Amino acid sequence: MSENKEKKQGFFSQLLTQNPVFGLYLGICSTLAITTTINNALGMGIAVVFVLVLSNILVSCVRNITPEDIHIPVYIVIIATLVTIAGMLIQAFTPSLYQALGAFIDLIVVNCIILGRAEAFASKNTVGASAKDGLMMGISYTLGLLAMSLIRQILGTGVLSLDNPFNNTQIFALRLLPEGFEIPLFTTPTGAFLTFACIAAAIAAYNNSLNEEKPIKKGAK
Amino acid sequence: MNGFFAVLIAVALVGINVLLYRMNRATPVPEGCENLKPDCSACGIRDCAVRSQMIGERDK
Amino acid sequence: MxxxxxxxxxMLINNIILSKFLGMCPFMGVSTKMDSAVGMGLAVIFVIFGASILSWLLYYFVLVPLGLEYMELICFILLIAAFVQFVEMFIKKTSPALYKQLGIYLPLITTNCAVLYVAMDNITxxxxxxxxIVNSIAVPAGFMLMLCIFATMRERLNANDVPKAFQGNPIAFVVAAIMAIAFSSLAGLV
Structure with a gap:
């Protein structure tokens, strides 16, 4: 029972503190810019998962045949090619999403997570492990984006809605705040900074509480 | 034909990159600048490629 | 125009940090001291200026005649990486004093999204x-302005009693939010 609880806590704390968006401050640029609606956050998250998984796989495949001093240009070519492909697919199948995300699709190339994982993990591990690592990092990045966009969309527009980007039909829309009570500030850059600050502070508080708990537990043993 | 030029440009750019990277490494650091420390503490990016590279170079 | x-x-209205959120990593990481903010700012101005003009020339004189516009992302990012290496080598050889000030910030710039953004923005x-040329000077000038304003604010923040959870980066984001409100009123200028 207690073991199960610890495991559960371990999973949650990992999700919170190891989350690439909040714990490590990776890729803040795109996080702040595109989290105005859940749609954009989901689209961006899926694009990042696609690029991250494939780049990790490819980097892991070529890790033994690239000489040490050209590995950065090679990784950059791999990542830039994948981002170009992702951008073309988004433009072809979901033009509305392409318009909303704009230049931020191209800027996935310089997202610290992707080059960071290629350097730190994929260049040292097997293909399978790298693919799994890319998937995990990508999903937790997407979760971070979703958390930000949920807060911003609900407070900023008062409506929780999701559209189908393939044919621009609404899947559902739920008004959570009565009309006239929404705070448009949260859809502006100011709201992005404030939301991020509050989430980061909440996670710091959670980390602090974990660190305070640990010595007591050890003392009890 | 188009694809040929595309590959040619990419290979040329990678070549320039590698060349400049090697030349940059071969150029000695000026005197008095050997132990410059990155003043970049507030950002918590543990796997930042540049940062790990800098820390690695510093340890050497 | x-x-x-x-x-x-x-420089001011579409400020790259406060309205586009680009270059946040150095913004949060480097802007704790005035000296390093100036060093980073100068390095960014220099690299963005050089890299975006080179990218513009590459796009209109090589990629467009060959019909290879879809290669722009790959070409620009490689060009930026190469340019940063070249600048670092050039400064090492010519000016040790300048290297002492900028040297550590140059490698950080390759992955700075602001550089790629300006190069792509000039094309779109x-x-x-x-x-x-004007755009590639104005954008990094706005970046440096922000970095310097923010550095002075953070020096003051260190002396304040901030709640424990907000210490460090979270309070910096709150400050950035307030600055974004101030800068949004500049939209009436033009």
Whole structure:
């Protein structure tokens, strides 16, 4: 029972503190810019998962045949090619999403997570492990984006809605705040900074509480 | 034909990159600048490629 | 478009940090001291200026005639990486004093999204060469302005009693939020 609880806590704390968006401050640029609606956050998250998984796989495949001093240009070519492909697919199948995300699709190339994982993990591990690592990092990045966009969309527009980007039909829309009570500030850059600050502070508080708990537990043993 | 030029440009750019990277490494650091420390503490990016590279170079 | 209007709007109204959120990593990481903020700012101005003009020339004189516009992302990012290496080598050889000030910030710039953004923006906005030059100076100038304002604020923040959870980066984001409100009122300038 207690073991199960610890495991559960371990999973949650990992999700919170190891989350690439909040714990490590990776890729803040795109996080702040595109989290105005859940749609954009989901689209961006899926694009990042696609690029991250494939780049990790490819980097892991070529890790033994690239000489040490050209590995950065090679990784950059791999990542830039994948981002170009992702951008073309988004433009072809979901033009509305392409318009909303704009230049931020191209800027996935310089997202610290992707080059960071290629350097730190994929260049040292097997293909399978790298693919799994890319998937995990990508999903937790997407979760971070979703958390930000949920807060911003609900407070900023008062409506929780999701559209189908393939044919621009609404899947559902739920008004959570009565009309006239929404705070448009949260859809502006100011709201992005404030939301991020509050989430980061909440996670710091959670980390602090974990660190305070640990010595007591050890003392009890 | 188009694809040929595309590959040619990419290979040329990678070549320039590698060349400049090697030349940059071969150029000695000026005197008095050997132990410059990155003043970049507030950002918590543990796997930042540049940062790990800098820390690695510093340890050497 | 009037060049002066372009300069003011690129530097202040569409400020790269407060309205586009680009270059946040160095913004949060480096802007704790005034000296390093100035060093980073100068390095970014230099690299963005050089890299975006080179990218513009590459796009209009190589990629467009060959019909390879879809290669722009790959070409630009490689060009930026190569340019940063070249600048670092050049400064090492010519000016040790300058290297002492900028050296550590140069490698950080390759992964700075602001550089790639300016290079791509000059193409998507269809600027001519003169507009490209103005835009590539104005955007990093706005970046450096922000970095310096923020560095002075953080020096003051260190002396304040901030709640434990907000210490460090979270309070910096709150400050950035307030600055974004102040800068949004500049939109009436143009």
């Amino acid at each position: 009037n060049l002066f209007t372009l300069f003011i709007s690129a 906005q269809e600027y001519n060469l003169i507009e490209t």
